[in-house]
Protein backbone atom coordinates (compact mmCIF):
# COMPACT_ATOMS: atom_id res chain seq x y z
CA UNK A 1 0.00 0.00 0.00
CA UNK A 2 1.43 3.34 -1.00
CA UNK A 3 1.14 6.19 1.44
CA UNK A 4 2.74 9.46 0.39
CA UNK A 5 2.38 13.01 1.52
CA UNK A 6 0.81 15.05 -1.21
CA UNK A 7 0.67 18.48 0.26
CA UNK A 8 1.63 20.01 3.56
CA UNK A 9 -0.84 22.68 4.54
CA UNK A 10 0.92 24.11 7.54
CA UNK A 11 -1.18 27.27 7.64
CA UNK A 12 -4.21 25.32 8.84
CA UNK A 13 -2.46 24.29 12.02
CA UNK A 14 -3.65 25.50 15.40
CA UNK A 15 -1.44 26.56 18.31
CA UNK A 16 -0.80 22.97 19.48
CA UNK A 17 0.06 21.96 15.92
CA UNK A 18 -3.08 19.91 15.49
CA UNK A 19 -5.97 20.43 13.11
CA UNK A 20 -9.62 20.04 14.01
CA UNK A 21 -11.60 17.44 12.03
CA UNK A 22 -13.25 20.26 10.08
CA UNK A 23 -9.89 21.79 9.17
CA UNK A 24 -8.72 18.38 7.94
CA UNK A 25 -11.88 18.03 5.84
CA UNK A 26 -11.35 21.46 4.29
CA UNK A 27 -7.68 20.64 3.64
CA UNK A 28 -8.45 17.34 1.90
CA UNK A 29 -11.36 18.80 -0.08
CA UNK A 30 -9.03 21.42 -1.52
CA UNK A 31 -6.45 18.76 -2.41
CA UNK A 32 -9.12 16.82 -4.32
CA UNK A 33 -9.29 19.62 -6.91
CA UNK A 34 -6.17 17.97 -8.39
CA UNK A 35 -8.37 15.05 -9.45
CA UNK A 36 -10.92 17.13 -11.34
CA UNK A 37 -10.70 16.38 -15.06
CA UNK A 38 -11.21 19.54 -17.12
CA UNK A 39 -14.17 19.80 -19.50
CA UNK A 40 -15.89 16.71 -18.07
CA UNK A 41 -18.80 15.92 -15.76
CA UNK A 42 -17.93 15.41 -12.10
CA UNK A 43 -19.92 13.30 -9.60
CA UNK A 44 -20.38 14.95 -6.23
CA UNK A 45 -21.02 13.24 -2.91
CA UNK A 46 -22.90 14.27 0.19
CA UNK A 47 -21.89 15.37 3.69
CA UNK A 48 -19.67 17.96 5.32
CA UNK A 49 -16.47 16.92 3.49
CA UNK A 50 -18.28 16.88 0.15
CA UNK A 51 -19.67 20.32 1.02
CA UNK A 52 -16.13 21.64 1.45
CA UNK A 53 -15.31 20.12 -1.93
CA UNK A 54 -18.28 21.87 -3.55
CA UNK A 55 -17.06 25.18 -2.13
CA UNK A 56 -13.55 24.51 -3.50
CA UNK A 57 -14.96 23.41 -6.86
CA UNK A 58 -16.72 26.76 -7.19
CA UNK A 59 -13.29 28.37 -7.64
CA UNK A 60 -12.71 26.37 -10.86
CA UNK A 61 -16.30 25.95 -12.03
CA UNK A 62 -15.51 27.44 -15.45
CA UNK A 63 -13.19 24.46 -16.09
CA UNK A 64 -15.87 21.73 -15.88
CA UNK A 65 -18.86 20.82 -18.03
CA UNK A 66 -21.18 20.15 -15.09
CA UNK A 67 -21.90 17.89 -12.14
CA UNK A 68 -24.18 15.06 -11.05
CA UNK A 69 -25.24 15.36 -7.41
CA UNK A 70 -25.76 12.42 -5.05
CA UNK A 71 -28.45 14.18 -3.01
CA UNK A 72 -30.91 17.04 -3.10
CA UNK A 73 -28.84 18.85 -0.45
CA UNK A 74 -25.70 18.68 -2.60
CA UNK A 75 -27.63 19.78 -5.71
CA UNK A 76 -28.86 22.83 -3.79
CA UNK A 77 -25.34 23.72 -2.66
CA UNK A 78 -23.91 23.29 -6.16
CA UNK A 79 -26.62 25.50 -7.66
CA UNK A 80 -26.04 28.16 -5.00
CA UNK A 81 -22.50 28.45 -6.39
CA UNK A 82 -23.79 28.64 -9.96
CA UNK A 83 -22.37 25.18 -10.78
CA UNK A 84 -24.52 23.30 -13.36
CA UNK A 85 -26.26 20.16 -12.00
CA UNK A 86 -27.26 17.54 -14.58
CA UNK A 87 -29.78 14.70 -14.53
CA UNK A 88 -27.89 11.40 -14.50
CA UNK A 89 -30.23 9.96 -17.13
CA UNK A 90 -28.90 12.49 -19.61
CA UNK A 91 -25.25 11.75 -18.86
CA UNK A 92 -23.15 9.00 -20.49
CA UNK A 93 -19.97 9.35 -18.54
CA UNK A 94 -18.71 10.81 -15.27
CA UNK A 95 -14.92 11.18 -15.13
CA UNK A 96 -14.54 11.19 -11.37
CA UNK A 97 -16.73 10.88 -8.27
CA UNK A 98 -15.60 12.75 -5.18
CA UNK A 99 -17.22 11.95 -1.84
CA UNK A 100 -16.54 11.45 1.85
CA UNK A 101 -16.96 8.32 3.97
CA UNK A 102 -17.81 7.29 7.51
CA UNK A 103 -15.09 4.61 7.58
CA UNK A 104 -12.46 3.22 5.21
CA UNK A 105 -10.13 0.25 5.56
CA UNK A 106 -6.78 0.01 3.77
CA UNK A 107 -8.35 -1.89 0.88
CA UNK A 108 -10.52 1.21 0.28
CA UNK A 109 -13.71 -0.63 1.21
CA UNK A 110 -15.97 1.98 2.77
CA UNK A 111 -18.93 2.46 5.05
CA UNK A 112 -21.04 5.36 3.82
CA UNK A 113 -24.53 6.67 4.43
CA UNK A 114 -24.14 8.61 7.67
CA UNK A 115 -26.01 11.38 5.85
CA UNK A 116 -28.55 8.92 4.44
CA UNK A 117 -27.61 9.46 0.78
CA UNK A 118 -26.05 6.01 0.27
CA UNK A 119 -28.23 4.81 -2.61
CA UNK A 120 -27.70 7.82 -4.86
CA UNK A 121 -24.04 7.89 -3.82
CA UNK A 122 -23.66 4.27 -4.90
CA UNK A 123 -25.38 4.97 -8.22
CA UNK A 124 -23.17 7.95 -9.06
CA UNK A 125 -20.06 6.03 -7.95
CA UNK A 126 -21.07 3.12 -10.20
CA UNK A 127 -21.29 5.37 -13.25
CA UNK A 128 -17.98 7.13 -12.52
CA UNK A 129 -14.67 6.06 -14.00
CA UNK A 130 -12.77 6.89 -10.82
CA UNK A 131 -13.86 7.27 -7.18
CA UNK A 132 -11.77 9.60 -5.05
CA UNK A 133 -12.76 9.37 -1.40
CA UNK A 134 -11.90 12.33 0.83
CA UNK A 135 -11.92 12.19 4.62
CA UNK A 136 -10.18 13.26 7.78
CA UNK A 137 -7.70 10.67 9.04
CA UNK A 138 -9.97 9.50 11.90
CA UNK A 139 -12.01 7.65 9.25
CA UNK A 140 -9.23 5.14 8.48
CA UNK A 141 -9.84 1.92 10.47
CA UNK A 142 -8.34 -1.57 10.62
CA UNK A 143 -11.76 -3.22 10.40
CA UNK A 144 -15.07 -1.75 9.25
CA UNK A 145 -18.05 -1.84 11.56
CA UNK A 146 -17.53 0.47 14.52
CA UNK A 147 -19.66 2.98 12.60
CA UNK A 148 -23.19 1.48 12.38
CA UNK A 149 -23.90 0.29 8.85
CA UNK A 150 -26.75 2.28 7.20
CA UNK A 151 -29.27 0.24 5.22
CA UNK A 152 -31.93 1.97 3.08
CA UNK A 153 -35.23 0.11 3.28
CA UNK A 154 -38.63 0.30 1.58
CA UNK A 155 -40.93 1.49 4.42
CA UNK A 156 -43.36 -1.48 4.42
CA UNK A 157 -40.45 -3.93 4.71
CA UNK A 158 -38.74 -2.26 7.65
CA UNK A 159 -39.64 -4.81 10.39
CA UNK A 160 -38.95 -7.80 8.14
CA UNK A 161 -35.57 -6.43 7.07
CA UNK A 162 -34.70 -5.65 10.69
CA UNK A 163 -35.40 -9.29 11.68
CA UNK A 164 -33.21 -10.55 8.83
CA UNK A 165 -30.38 -8.22 9.87
CA UNK A 166 -30.56 -9.60 13.42
CA UNK A 167 -30.03 -13.09 11.92
CA UNK A 168 -26.80 -11.74 10.39
CA UNK A 169 -25.62 -10.76 13.88
CA UNK A 170 -26.43 -7.04 13.74
CA UNK A 171 -28.56 -4.79 15.92
CA UNK A 172 -30.62 -2.58 13.59
CA UNK A 173 -31.85 0.76 14.90
CA UNK A 174 -34.46 2.72 12.94
CA UNK A 175 -33.16 6.23 12.13
CA UNK A 176 -35.92 8.32 13.70
CA UNK A 177 -37.55 11.23 11.84
CA UNK A 178 -35.49 10.60 8.71
CA UNK A 179 -36.72 9.92 5.17
CA UNK A 180 -34.26 9.51 2.30
CA UNK A 181 -34.42 11.54 -0.93
CA UNK A 182 -36.02 8.39 -2.40
CA UNK A 183 -38.83 8.31 0.21
CA UNK A 184 -37.40 5.37 2.16
CA UNK A 185 -36.24 4.63 5.72
CA UNK A 186 -32.80 3.92 7.16
CA UNK A 187 -31.83 1.15 9.57
CA UNK A 188 -28.44 1.75 11.23
CA UNK A 189 -26.98 -1.66 12.01
CA UNK A 190 -24.74 -1.84 15.06
CA UNK A 191 -22.22 -4.50 16.09
CA UNK A 192 -21.76 -6.22 12.73
CA UNK A 193 -18.56 -8.24 12.33
CA UNK A 194 -17.41 -7.07 8.91
CA UNK A 195 -14.61 -9.51 8.14
CA UNK A 196 -15.64 -9.91 4.52
CA UNK A 197 -17.06 -6.60 3.26
CA UNK A 198 -17.79 -7.74 -0.31
CA UNK A 199 -19.68 -10.86 0.83
CA UNK A 200 -21.67 -8.97 3.46
CA UNK A 201 -22.56 -6.17 1.02
CA UNK A 202 -23.99 -8.75 -1.38
CA UNK A 203 -25.82 -10.69 1.36
CA UNK A 204 -27.57 -7.62 2.78
CA UNK A 205 -28.55 -6.38 -0.68
CA UNK A 206 -30.26 -9.74 -1.28
CA UNK A 207 -32.73 -9.22 1.58
CA UNK A 208 -36.08 -8.37 0.00
CA UNK A 209 -37.03 -4.79 0.84
CA UNK A 210 -33.46 -3.52 1.05
CA UNK A 211 -32.76 -0.79 -1.48
CA UNK A 212 -29.05 -0.80 -0.79
CA UNK A 213 -26.60 -0.82 2.08
CA UNK A 214 -23.75 1.50 2.98
CA UNK A 215 -20.94 -0.96 2.32
CA UNK A 216 -19.01 0.25 -0.72
CA UNK A 217 -16.81 -2.80 -1.17
CA UNK A 218 -17.73 -4.36 -4.55
CA UNK A 219 -17.08 -0.89 -5.92
CA UNK A 220 -14.85 0.74 -3.32
CA UNK A 221 -12.81 3.89 -3.76
CA UNK A 222 -9.88 4.00 -6.20
CA UNK A 223 -8.01 6.62 -4.22
CA UNK A 224 -8.36 7.68 -0.58
CA UNK A 225 -7.16 11.14 0.44
CA UNK A 226 -6.86 11.72 4.18
CA UNK A 227 -6.53 15.10 5.83
CA UNK A 228 -4.05 14.94 8.71
CA UNK A 229 -1.85 17.10 10.92
CA UNK A 230 1.06 16.26 8.60
CA UNK A 231 -0.68 17.17 5.36
CA UNK A 232 -2.82 15.19 2.95
CA UNK A 233 -1.98 11.49 2.69
CA UNK A 234 -2.95 9.26 -0.20
CA UNK A 235 -3.73 5.54 -0.20
CA UNK A 236 -4.42 3.77 -3.46
Ligand code: 5RP
Nearest residue numbers: 047048049100113114115117
Ligand atom coordinates in the same frame (compact mmCIF):
# COMPACT_ATOMS: atom_id res chain seq x y z
C1 5RP B 1 -23.46 10.67 3.39
C2 5RP B 1 -22.12 10.03 3.44
C3 5RP B 1 -20.96 10.87 3.87
O1 5RP B 1 -19.98 10.78 2.89
C4 5RP B 1 -20.43 10.36 5.18
O2 5RP B 1 -21.48 10.34 6.12
C5 5RP B 1 -19.29 11.24 5.68
O3 5RP B 1 -19.81 12.49 6.04
P1 5RP B 1 -18.89 13.69 6.50
O4 5RP B 1 -18.10 14.14 5.31
O5 5RP B 1 -19.87 14.73 6.98
O6 5RP B 1 -18.00 13.21 7.62
O7 5RP B 1 -21.94 8.87 3.15
O8 5RP B 1 -24.47 9.75 3.08
